[in-house]
Amino acid sequence: xxxxxxxxxxxxxxxxxxxxxxxxxxxxxxxxxxxxxxxxxxxxxxxxxxxxxxxxxxxxxxxxxxxxxxxxxxxxxxxxxxxxxxxxxxxxxxxxxxxxxxxxxxxxxxxxxxxxxxxxxxxxxxxxxxxxxxxxxxxxxxxxxxxxxxxxxx
Numbered sequence: 001x002x003x004x005x006x007x008x009x010x011x012x013x014x015x016x017x018x019x020x021x022x023x024x025x026x027x028x029x030x031x032x033x034x035x036x037x038x039x040x041x042x043x044x045x046x047x048x049x050x051x052x053x054x055x056x057x058x059x060x061x062x063x064x065x066x067x068x069x070x071x072x073x074x075x076x077x078x079x080x081x082x083x084x085x086x087x088x089x090x091x092x093x094x095x096x097x098x099x100x101x102x103x104x105x106x107x108x109x110x111x112x113x114x115x116x117x118x119x120x121x122x123x124x125x126x127x128x129x130x131x132x133x134x135x136x137x138x139x140x141x142x143x144x145x146x147x148x149x150x151x152x153x154x
Contacts, residue, residue, distance in 0.1 A: 006043045011072075012054075013041060017059060018072065020086060032132060058082060079148055 016026055030053045040046050041152045048055075055062050055074075059082065063069040 002043065005045050005069055008066060009041050009043045012046075012066060015058070015060060015065070016070065019082065025089075030057060068117070094106065 016023065019026075021029070023041070026033050027034045027037045030050065032050065036050075040050075051062065051065060054060055055065060061070050061072060061074050061075050064072050
C-alpha cells in the first residue's frame with residue numbers, strides 16, 4: 001500500500017512538471033493548502049475528492065494518476081489547450097501583481113504631495129484625488145505633476 005502511494009506521489013510530481021505548475025499554484029487551483037500538496041508529494045494519500053478534482057480540472061486520467069496505467073491525459077489533444085490556459089493564468093496573475101504595485105506607488109506619491117502641501121501651509125484638500133479617480137492611472141501621474149507645479153507656483 002505504501003509503495004502505491006509513493007508511486008502516486010511520483011505521478012503527481014510528473015503532472016505538475018508537465019503542467020508547469022508550482023506546488024503553490026497547484027494548491028490554489030485545487031483549493032488545498034501548499035502543506036497538503038507537500039504531504040501528497042511525500043506519499044501521503046490523496047482523498048477521493050482531491051483525486052476527482054485533479055482529474056476533472058486538468059483532464060487527467062484516473063487510471064494513470066492512481067495506478068500508472070494508460071496515458072496521463074484522457075484526451076492527449078487537450079493538453080496544449082491546458083498549457084495555453086496556464087500561460088494566460090500566469091499572465092493575469094503578473095498583471096494583477098503589477099497593478100497592485102502601481103496602486104501602492106500611486107498612494108505613496110499622493111501622501112508625499114499631501115505632506116508637501118501641509119508643509120507649505122496649503123491645508124485644503126488635495127484636488128487631484130477626484131480627478132485621478134475620474135481619469136484613471138494613465139493620466140494620473142501627469143495630472144498630479146501639473147497640480148503640484150501649480151501649487152508650488154502659487
